[in-house]
Amino acid sequence: MARIVALHTHDVRFPTSRTLDGSDAMNPDPDYSAAYLRLVTDAADGLEGHGFVFTIGRGNDVQVAALRALEGHLLGRDVDALLADLGGVWRELVHDSQLRWLGPEKGIMHMAIGAAVTALWDLRAKREGKPLWQLLSSLSPEEIVDLVDFRYLTDALTRDEALDILRAAQPGRAEREARLLSEGYPAYTTTPGWLGYDDAKLARLCREAVADGFGQIKLKVGADLDEDVRRLRIAREVCGPDVRIAVDANQRWDVGDAIRWLERLRPFDIAWIEEPTSPDDILGHAAIARAVAPIPVATGEHGANRVLFKQMLQANALSVLQLDATRVGGVNENIAILLLAAKFGVRVCPHAGGVGLCEAVQHLAMFDYVAVSGTAEDRMIEFVDHLHEHFVTPVDVHDGRYFAPKAPGAGTEMHASSLAEYAHG
Amino acid sequence: MARIVALHTHDVRFPTSRTLDGSDAMNPDPDYSAAYLRLVTDAADGLEGHGFVFTIGRGNDVQVAALRALEGHLLGRDVDALLADLGGVWRELVHDSQLRWLGPEKGIMHMAIGAAVTALWDLRAKREGKPLWQLLSSLSPEEIVDLVDFRYLTDALTRDEALDILRAAQPGRAEREARLLSEGYPAYTTTPGWLGYDDAKLARLCREAVADGFGQIKLKVGADLDEDVRRLRIAREVCGPDVRIAVDANQRWDVGDAIRWLERLRPFDIAWIEEPTSPDDILGHAAIARAVAPIPVATGEHGANRVLFKQMLQANALSVLQLDATRVGGVNENIAILLLAAKFGVRVCPHAGGVGLCEAVQHLAMFDYVAVSGTAEDRMIEFVDHLHEHFVTPVDVHDGRYFAPKAPGAGTEMHASSLAEYAHG
Numbered sequence: 001m002a003r004i005v006a007l008h009t010h011d012v013r014f015p016t017s018r019t020l021d022g023s024d025a026m027n028p029d030p031d032y033s034a035a036y037l038r039l040v041t042d043a044a045d046g047l048e049g050h051g052f053v054f055t056i057g058r059g060n061d062v063q064v065a066a067l068r069a070l071e072g073h074l075l076g077r078d079v080d081a082l083l084a085d086l087g088g089v090w091r092e093l094v095h096d097s098q099l100r101w102l103g104p105e106k107g108i109m110h111m112a113i114g115a116a117v118t119a120l121w122d123l124r125a126k127r128e129g130k131p132l133w134q135l136l137s138s139l140s141p142e143e144i145v146d147l148v149d150f151r152y153l154t155d156a157l158t159r160d161e162a163l164d165i166l167r168a169a170q171p172g173r174a175e176r177e178a179r180l181l182s183e184g185y186p187a188y189t190t191t192p193g194w195l196g197y198d199d200a201k202l203a204r205l206c207r208e209a210v211a212d213g214f215g216q217i218k219l220k221v222g223a224d225l226d227e228d229v230r231r232l233r234i235a236r237e238v239c240g241p242d243v244r245i246a247v248d249a250n251q252r253w254d255v256g257d258a259i260r261w262l263e264r265l266r267p268f269d270i271a272w273i274e275e276p277t278s279p280d281d282i283l284g285h286a287a288i289a290r291a292v293a294p295i296p297v298a299t300g301e302h303g304a305n306r307v308l309f310k311q312m313l314q315a316n317a318l319s320v321l322q323l324d325a326t327r328v329g330g331v332n333e334n335i336a337i338l339l340l341a342a343k344f345g346v347r348v349c350p351h352a353g354g355v356g357l358c359e360a361v362q363h364l365a366m367f368d369y370v371a372v373s374g375t376a377e378d379r380m381i382e383f384v385d386h387l388h389e390h391f392v393t394p395v396d397v398h399d400g401r402y403f404a405p406k407a408p409g410a411g412t413e414m415h416a417s418s419l420a421e422y423a424h425g
Numbered sequence: 426m427a428r429i430v431a432l433h434t435h436d437v438r439f440p441t442s443r444t445l446d447g448s449d450a451m452n453p454d455p456d457y458s459a460a461y462l463r464l465v466t467d468a469a470d471g472l473e474g475h476g477f478v479f480t481i482g483r484g485n486d487v488q489v490a491a492l493r494a495l496e497g498h499l500l501g502r503d504v505d506a507l508l509a510d511l512g513g514v515w516r517e518l519v520h521d522s523q524l525r526w527l528g529p530e531k532g533i534m535h536m537a538i539g540a541a542v543t544a545l546w547d548l549r550a551k552r553e554g555k556p557l558w559q560l561l562s563s564l565s566p567e568e569i570v571d572l573v574d575f576r577y578l579t580d581a582l583t584r585d586e587a588l589d590i591l592r593a594a595q596p597g598r599a600e601r602e603a604r605l606l607s608e609g610y611p612a613y614t615t616t617p618g619w620l621g622y623d624d625a626k627l628a629r630l631c632r633e634a635v636a637d638g639f640g641q642i643k644l645k646v647g648a649d650l651d652e653d654v655r656r657l658r659i660a661r662e663v664c665g666p667d668v669r670i671a672v673d674a675n676q677r678w679d680v681g682d683a684i685r686w687l688e689r690l691r692p693f694d695i696a697w698i699e700e701p702t703s704p705d706d707i708l709g710h711a712a713i714a715r716a717v718a719p720i721p722v723a724t725g726e727h728g729a730n731r732v733l734f735k736q737m738l739q740a741n742a743l744s745v746l747q748l749d750a751t752r753v754g755g756v757n758e759n760i761a762i763l764l765l766a767a768k769f770g771v772r773v774c775p776h777a778g779g780v781g782l783c784e785a786v787q788h789l790a791m792f793d794y795v796a797v798s799g800t801a802e803d804r805m806i807e808f809v810d811h812l813h814e815h816f817v818t819p820v821d822v823h824d825g826r827y828f829a830p831k832a833p834g835a836g837t838e839m840h841a842s843s844l845a846e847y848a849h850g
Contacts, residue, residue, distance in 0.1 A: 027522045058494065058523035059534060065490040066533070069483065097452045098483035104676070104704065104727055107532015108491070109484060152703040155680040155712065251529070255580040278577040279529065280732040282707060283739050287580065302529055304729075307705040314708050 002043035002079040007071050009064045010036040011424040012414070013057060014355065014387060020196025021386055022056070022353070025222035026250040028196075030056035032387060034355045035063035035112070036419065039119045041079050049123025050413040051115040054326045054354040060424065066112035069099065074116065083124040087147040090117055090332040094149065106304035110329055117330030118360070122410035132331070132410040133366035137177060141166035144371070148336045149306075156310045162339045169374040176370045184401035185366055186380035188216035188246070190353060192235070195220040199234055206238040213400030216244035216271055216380060222252035225264055232268045244271035246298070251275045255284045259291040272296040272320050279303055285317035296320050301351035302327060306336045313344040322382075323350040325360035331410070334364050335372075342373045353384035358395045359411035362402050390418035427468035427504040432496050435461040436489045436849040437839070438482060439780065439812060445621025446811055447481070447778070450647035451675040453621075455481035457812060459780045460488035460537070461844065464544045466504050474548025475838040476540040478751045479779040485849065491537035494524065499541065508549040512572040515542055515757040519574065531729035535754055542755030543785070547835035557756070557835040558791035562602060566591035569796070573761045574731075581735045587764045594799040601795045609826035610791055611805035613641035613671070615778060617660070620645040624659055631663040638825030641669035641696055641805060647677035650689055657693045669696035671723070676700045680709045684716040697721040697745050704728055710742035721745050726752060726776035731761045738769040747807075748775040750785035756835070759789050760797075767798045778809035783820045784836035787827050815843035 016022050017029035033056060039049035053063050073093055074082075082089055093113045094105060102109040125132045136144070145162045189212070192205030209217050219235055221228040228247075235245055247270055253261060258276035265273075273295055277284045279302035289297040300322030303309055312318045321341045323334055341348050350365050352358040362381055369376045381402050388394035392413040396403040405411055441447050442454035458481060464474035478488050498518055499507075507514055518538045519530060527534040550557045561569070570587050614637070617630030634642050644660055646653040653672070660670055672695055678686060683701035690698075698720055702709045704727035714722040725747030728734050737743045746766045748759055766773050775790050777783040787806055794801045806827050813819035817838040821828040830836055 027526070030523065030526075056523050056526045058497070058521065059491075059527045062487065062490045062494050062534065063527060065487045066484070069487050072483070096483065098455065098481050101452070101455075101481045102484045102488060102536075103532050106705070106729060107528050108534060109487065109532065111527075152679055152706060152709070155709060254577060278732045280531070280730065281577060281736065283736045284577070284580060284732075304531060305705065307703045307709075311706065311708045 002041045004039055004074050004077050004079060005042045006040040007068065007074060008038040008040060009067045010419045011060050011064045012036050012419055012422045013060060013424040014422055016386070020194060023194045023196035024220040024248065024250040025195060025252040027056060032355045033057050033060040034414070035060050035067055035115065036414065037067045037115050037119050039074065039123060043079060045127065047123060047126045049119035051117070051119030051122060051330070052326065052356060052412060053111045053115045054357055063108055063112065066108045067115060070112060070116050079123070082120060083127070086117065086120060086124070087332060089120060090147070090329060091149055093117065094329055105307070105329070110305065111326060114326060114328055114330035114333065117332055118325070118410055118412060121331045122412050125410055126408045129408045131405045131407060132363040133370070133404065134177070136363070136367040137173060137370040141170065144335065147332045148339065149332070152307045153310055153336065153340070156314055157340055157343050161343060165339060165342045166371065169371055172374055173370050176374065180366055180369065180404040184403040185362070185369065185376055187214065187383040187397055187400055187402050188218060188380045189214045189383045190218040191385050192217055193219035193248070195223060199231070202231060203234055203238050206235050210239055210243055214243070215400055216246060218246040218248055218274070218382070220250065221247045221265070222249035222261070225261060229264055232265060236268050241269070245269070246271040246274060248274035249276050251278055251302070253277050255287050258288045262292040262295060266295065270295050272298040274298040274322070275301070280308070282308070282311045282315050282317050285312065286315040289317055289319070298322055298349065300324060305329065306333055306340065309337045309340055313340055313346060319346060321346050321348045323348050323361060323364060325357050325364065331364070338364065338368045338372045347379050348373070349379055350381050352382040353386065355387055356391055356412060356414070358383055358388065359391050359393065362395060362405065363411055366404055390414050427466045429464055429499050429502050429504060430467045431465040432493065432499060433463040433465060434489045434492045435844045436485050437461050437844055437847045438485060438849040439847055441811070445619060448619045448621035449645040449673065449675040450620060450677040452481060457780045458482050458485040459839070460485050460492055460540065461839065462492045462540050462544050464499065464548060468504060470552065472548060472551045474544035476542070476544030476547060476755070477781060477837060478536045478540045479782055488533055488537065491533045492540060494534070495537060495541050504548070507545060508552070511542065511545060511549070512574070512757060514545060515572070515754060516574055518542065519754055530732070530754070535730065536751060539751060539753055539755035539758065542757055543750070543835055543837060546756045547837050550835055551833045554833045556830045556832060557788040558795070558829065559602070561788070561792040562598060562795040566595070569760065572757045573764065574757070577732045578735055578761065578765070581739055582765055582768050586768060590764060590767050591796065594796050597799055598795050601799065605791055605794065605829040609828040610787070610794060610801055612639065612808040612822055612825055612827050613643060613805045614639045614808045615643045616810050617642055618644035618673070620648060624656070627656060628659055628663050631660050635664055635668055639668070640825055641671060643671040643673055643699070643807070645675065646672045646690070647674035650686055654689055657690060661693050666694070670694070671696040671699060673699035674701050676703055676727070678702050680712050683713045687717040687720060691720065695720050697723040699723040699747070700726070705733070707733070707736045707740050707742050710737065711740040714742055714744070723747055723774065725749060728752065730754065731758055731765065734762045734765055738765055738771060744771060746771050746773045748773050748786060748789060750782050750789065756789070763789065763793045763797045772804050773798070774804055775806050777807040778811065780812055781816055781837060781839070783808060783813065784816050784818065787820060787830065788836055791829055815839050
């Protein structure tokens, strides 16, 4: 019987603040970082499960400490038993009453649990020789709902309703899987839009994005309205009328600010307004959505858990749900969120970028396409061309599309050399 | 010029799970703990600022790591400058963009900032020779609003509206302060109600609570409906019809469960139903409040920040706001929440118990009475008779009332001997 014999953690930080990559109205100087976990077993296959939480620098050590706090739950455990009941593992970790007090189900402790859960999925996918999206897409509707904790969801989504959604998507699974392998999944790019870039760099990157086949780009806004109008004008001129341009305020505004700001940006044919205010403000997002319609409101990268997403959907507070691979409780909670989005008929356009978020979240979007929503219409995964070289199975994005990963695993494994070279402290 | 020369942290854990003190439907075996911070200066007065986060055991080490992550902000800083601008300090800590990513404004990192902010208030109050409630009550309306971060609040409460509230409360300040010193502030007790106690102990503690002058007690419910009915019947028989009995489900239910459960408990004249479901579920609490009316819905001890409370009030999701001293960003954010409650005309009945929560939160309730809401009508502070002996200035509760503390400070200082004796690991 194989057991988990070690949890190795790594505090990995990339000095991205030097180049203002990733700079926006709320985050002027991020150092893209990962609190990284390796689950080591004594199995003869030598396979490890890798997972991480994306952070932007200071405090990454605290996030690593939270990973270590899970040792008591995982060390010495029977690997086969754990991997056979990942729904049960999720519940065990999230409902540990003492750890739960530290959230509950939000912030550092919850994200740590998410990384551990995803590391277990990575291990299971490697053992089964499948990329995670294909592994998840091969599960029966009953197996999938067993992964989901419906606690606090049943006023919006019951287990039976989730089963109905999954069963309705069963017929086309094989065809959609084949299409993903041949044609990939749509992407959009944020590479041109960081706030710290000058006009010449903005224009050059917009041109390159269009040439690279992206149908949508995204600009950071929210620090200065006149500047935003100027930069949007440049982007619109370079991109032409057919490329969609989304804008992202990164939580900078109060409700009234957002509504006033959008009046000035509206003439530029905005694809969506992202994170206009606090990610916790469900009623605020709903008020903004009503006021700026038909401009879609997008949010989710800082959505703490499934209860937040449930309410965002109940309140019509978002029309673009931006799933994030490392903010909530890992793969399992993201499946719950995908099911909620399907129930409410809202499109999912995952948040990515950062460290490894593209590598991780593509599996969830592709699983959604094959086995949950059954559609990629008007959906796309964010793409930022940073730091992919540090991953063992970097994304394959070209012609404006993510091509489906074929390597076993969850996409979350970094090169040992990168873990060593960018080790902090 | 005095500087902060050390941040000493302590991982303090009391083995309360041995006696089932604190046991409820979600927390069967808490070990009441504190992630504790001491700010040491090089001033000749030798005064220190103490603050803490209450936790229930495992993960307290992670909470301590989060306190240490604030060293870069506080070590070496000019004490007079910090204490003269505690609103600015709050903003600096909460809006550190890299640390903010770990919440944002929720969970371990946010609670750590709260403890540091409260430790600074403790130091300031000791230096000024006043208990915190009197220090806060001596500030002008303008000084008080400068402590508050109105970001994300302005659709519900502006700075000018807050000023109006505070100015309206100015006339009676002196009279209310005198009344607090002579008569104290109402309390209610949770001591009888822990789920792990047997019937004889429940009945005995109910009798003692009535004899001690408490006008309200609280029982834990939510694990088993028939058991809850049985225990409520015992409590109602012992207490008689004139003592109010609140019930607390500690987040155990989904929305539908809560509504069904309350139908069975309704005949016992319930004073309020506390934490019926996820503390994040604003819309769920609102649905429950509509269904169980006129039974009041109470929540707040796990409310992550002012944005959550704003929405709870906007949605009529609670009619009893349970302020907690260590869950949000310290004294400053709790002032914001008190102002929101005053704006919406909702009564505040603080959560207490745990480690030192009674000692800390009484200052906020008393400040609210003197300078914000101006009333104690139908309001009371929770009281649990645990662990007070570990504090340098333990609460003075008798005749069912909290008597106003007179010692300088925020009430947050533990005995050095307790820090040493219950040091973990």
